[in-house]
Amino acid sequence: MPSLDFSALPLTGWYPGHMLKAGKAMQEVLRLVDLVIELVDARAPASTRNPRFRELLHSRPVLIVANKADLADPAQSRSWQAYLEAQGERVLLLDSPHLTDASRLVATWKQVAEAERRGRGATHELTRPVRLMIAGVPNVGKSTLVNRLYEGKRVLVGPKPGVTRQNQWVPLRDGVELLDTPGVLWPRIQTKEHELRLGLVGCIRDEVLGIELLTEFLWDVLRQESSGRVNWALYGMDAAPATPEGFIEAVARRRGLLLPGGRIDAERAATAVLKDFREGRLGRITIEGPPAAAALPPVEKMEDA
Ligand SMILES: Nc1nc2c(ncn2[C@@H]2O[C@H](COP(=O)(O)OP(=O)(O)O)[C@@H](O)[C@H]2O)c(=O)[nH]1
Ligand SMILES: [Mg+2]
Structure with a gap:
């Protein structure tokens, strides 16, 4: 069945004006982050990523978390995971409202951050906590995840002063801190279909x-x-x-x-x-599959200068 052709429709030009400012603020804070958790929507993992984000990162390590996995086709999620891992990415599937063991998740992130440091030749242990930041396009579930990670934490230990007035580090567990405000990313919209996929999953x-x-x-x-x-x-x-x-x-x-x-x-x-x-009542449906394995060159990874 041939698909309808949406490509001739004009793009809306949707692009929030405050993006540049937010991008700059994020760049400032990224220097202090040991691991960036890039949240994407498991139903549209490519459309909800921002390829240009990597340029901002100063080669900070990234872990992709495909959230809303409860709404996505499990078989497609496995294919996406395999595809992204073949590109050299680290991927974790998540359904944050049903997260039962936030502490284990944070422990995993800590291990990833430490392994990254060692992989980059660090010989000494960190003398400060591992610092994490969550980032992603609108509506992928950043706030929901942050709140789940905070449960019971805010009251016990108030946020510590951070780099700027807005940015504070919240202790999550032994030796791990999370930046209190997630970074909002905007995807670079290339095609009408891309824009419509973002619309379907509620980013626009x-x-x-x-x-x-x-x-x-x-x-x-x-x-x-x-x-x-x-x-x-x-x-x-x-x-x-x-x-x-x-x-x-x-x-x-x-x-x-x-x-x-x-x-x-x-x-x-x-x-x-x-x-x-x-809300998933039409089934667990992924709206874009991974490209055929051979179709794309590996993602270029930035090396340390
Ligand atoms: N089904 C499902 N819904 C989620 C999940 N994470 C977040 N949501 C819902 O997605 C919507 C957007 O979440 P929010 O945390 O505000 O996204 P943000 O814009 O990235 O901060 C809310 O209605 C959440 O309840 C998830 O893993 N599964
Ligand atoms: Mg939010």
């Missing part, structure tokens, strides 16, 4: 892209899902309707989303469909 507000276009894109993604993972039964269907309009119409009728006079309320139906997808 719906008003910017328009819910009609977003649902059309979602319908296109869902109907091409060959794994049988889409929960069409949610709408009493057993397969994708033939057109996006037919899809919205059927959902509206099933849910009784009608306007006076009996016409369907397409806007409310589209909103409902997007919400169902985002």
